[in-house]
Amino acid sequence: MILTDYRAGHDLWQHRVAQTPDRVFLHHEGRRWTYADFDETKRKVAAGLAELGVGVGSPVLVGLSNRPEALFVHFALMQLGAIAIPLQSDLRFEELRHQINHSMAELLIADGALARTVLPELHHCPAVKQVVADVAGERHGLAVSELACLLRHDPLPGGPPEAYTEDSPALVLYTSGSSGRPKGVVLRAGSFASVGSGFAERFGITASDNFFLPLTMAHAIGALVAPAVAVTTGAAITVVDRFSPSTFWRQVAEAGGTCSILFPAHLNLLLGAEADAPAPGESPLRLVITHAWSERFAQRFGVELATVWGMTETGAMATGSEPGAARHRPAGFVGHPMSEVDVGVFDDHGTRLGTGEIGEIRLRHRHVMLGYLRDPAATEQVLVDGWVCSGDEGAVDDSGSVYFLGRTRSMIKRSGENISPDEVVDALMSHAAVVEAFAFGVPDEVRTEEVAALVVVRHPVSPAEILGTAADRIVARKLPRFMVITESALPRLGNGKLDRVAIVEGFNLDTAWDRLSSVSCSSS
Template identity: 25%
Template sequence: MEITDNNLANLLKKYVIADPARILCITGDEETKAKTVWDSSCRFSSALKEIGIQRGSRIILVLPNSVEYIIAYYAILAAGAVVVPANVMLKARELHYLMDDCEARAIISGIEKIEDVLSASESLTTLRHQIIQGDKVPHNVLHFERLIEEHQPDEMVADVSSNDTAVILYTAGTTGRPKGAELTHSALLGNAQMCINLFQARPDDRILGILPFFHAFGQTAVMNTGIGAGASLVLLPEFEPEDALTAIKKHQVTIFMGNPSMFSMMLTYPNSDQYDFSSVRYCVSGGSALKPDLMKSFEEKFNTEILESYGLCETTALATFNHMHRDRHAGSVGMPVDGVEVRVVDDSGEDVRCGEVGELIIRSDYLMKGYLNRPEATREVVKDGWFHSGDMGFADDDGYLHIIDRKTDMIVKSGFNVYPAEIEELLRAHPSIKEAAIIGIPDYVQGEEIKACIVINEGETLSAEDLASYCKERLAKYKCPRYIQFYQQLPESPSGKILKNKLKNSS
């Protein structure tokens, strides 16, 4: 099989050529060989082409970490189409926005999401197909497994340009409307190869696939890196500390990548010291800041090392890392990785001195092409080739970077970015609400929790329970406020801007 390096799908193709009998995926007690995954992916790619999916077509992928996710992901790429991963917790309203914004031609989801998918698909003129994975799939949609069974494998990988968009990852903005970061085949391949070298990943590794593949960190550092290295992926569809600890012990996991919430929950899980962690060579943390005391306690309890990283959707995941076999600085996200430059600048764009706080700006071989159909938004954050992250931090005397704050009021909960403006827009649409503000408050396990500060219209009544139900019906679970407090009036500046710092200080 001839391979060109431009298409990201060739990561899987090369894996199969190297060792078709190698176990690629482990799910519970089931092991799936590389050749089985590749054959199914080729069959699904053939099916996609037959139903009219063309080069550049955008396909929403709403599946948990699973063999089916990997099959679909690489099949879409092999067909020359674009993967648009979506959080499995999104509701119909949120899915509809993504599908409309990227003009999706198809959506792939599990049977458990079919009601949301059908509701989200209403009134969309570009959508042609709903492909549902699982049992008891109704006849008015396409059946994922049946498409694979009924088509012959097509091993032809589309010859794309290295600068063609491979994946669109949606990241919300301060306006509350998610923006699609276009990531190229070249950026994703380059970042995966960099991670392979950085992690010293190898074919005998078993990597725990618990970070969601719809997230930049999970997609690049776990899935693409693991497959690129020829390693095995131990897949878990969602995080539960007992399941993670059991999988590590049972399957002799060698690399565990997680976020601080996962490390915290595993550390405090009852009898966690009874689980064998000795197979783990090291852990990698990303998604949000890892507290030094949590790192120290976890490393002491499980006799392992956590290497902290930093990156964003727009940088195709990793931008900085605490490199192996180098000194680590407590609370630091390390130093720039190969292919990445980071500066710390003031408001005028001038470099600040070591130890002084400024905004981190990034120039990278793995930077996004831009935000889909949003040239103005792209120009606001990418200036002269430098991406302005909105993260505030400093470099110490040894060049190690430290993140201390954000320019925006974004909340990071369990590694997920939550943008208050999106939730505030929904709350203000409630007929009983006059004003609303969303703030993040510190939480030891989640990193931050979400609090809604509400002013009700005069003469109206609204309970916290009713408002919580309103949110749960319309928002992904991780975006729903955990705390709701009612106010007579929210503090404002002379210009009428809500003073969120005052709300935080009083919480």
């Protein structure tokens, strides 16, 4: 049974545990936890966090890898009415420092790579007053408590007070846009219940399913969608460390995973490694939710596909197609609005357009984001009269079907991740020889887009040298794959702004330096 009409995630969780305490909720590396088992451990973690001063509205940085402890912490924070702020473990410190300091959170919970990256640099994070990590000790005058200490408490009863409502802030997800540094999307407590029921109803997920999660818990799918769908339906969830095409099918088989969410890039990578895959119909995986239909994937692996479109800013609520429905639809079909979701198409003046007209897709429902953390100007641009302005171009036909036709903003979409061109440019500009730079996305059959850059330099310098400096500031997957170096100024419009169209149209991929093949070419 799908549970609906709960004001916040903790309410939904309590009712699920009461209904199906002995059903398996979590699988990880051969271990399993029933809903009741998980609840007891989660309450111990909640007690440990409460002892550290965490309560309603407390922002907490969660830099944990994909492991059970990450879910225990997230659900414990829901019980306390606190605000979880997940951090992506493979980012460089310069990227993490912005998120840590911008959040103003006083407590950091970290393990593995993120702990090794951040703990030596804590003196650059003045707001952080307490740290819980996988190794105890002291760093820069701060006592670091051991992660296991959170379990050494009696289970905490109860939940957040009545004043904690579905509109209370519960989750901050940092996501890149088309400009500037990543912004903190503040999501409501009610997002958990609404996205769980919305996805379950649209994609036919039931209590017999096992949701296989190979994606990071620092993004909306891992932090919100996957656990919410499981709890809403009474299904199980399997967490693995990361996506790997060489181990994917073995992990799915071992866990008995029946459904998953993957980006088109993941589908392409699995097709490229199909020699390691089972024959069609031999895997327990029956459903993959993704952004674009792939008949080749569906046929090769005997897996049904469903398409989805949405944003972090919409609380991951979106449009979606029923499994198999996109097979005979035109390219760009992303289904119909989910329950209680309104989708409209608007022109540049904010006027809602009619059936079949092309414009910006906007979406609204009661659990869209509260706004961007400490950024009212950006919030005002994106959240207009309750509508989230997507920056995506599309249309709605007379049956209510939604079609995604492209992006109107300059954000780069690589392997399902948003990459801000400004963030790439800032990293390139850290090299002393670089005068200015322009970054943009170019189509790629596997990754959807790859990062390209036109770089103006003061004197001759190799692309590899520039990337070597940039790699200290941004993670490798954000670095340009393609680069052209020039000593001529970038073209500009009459108003002094960069002529983006001229730059993109004049960029020759055939002669550009390619990081993967290390073939360089300069232009002057």
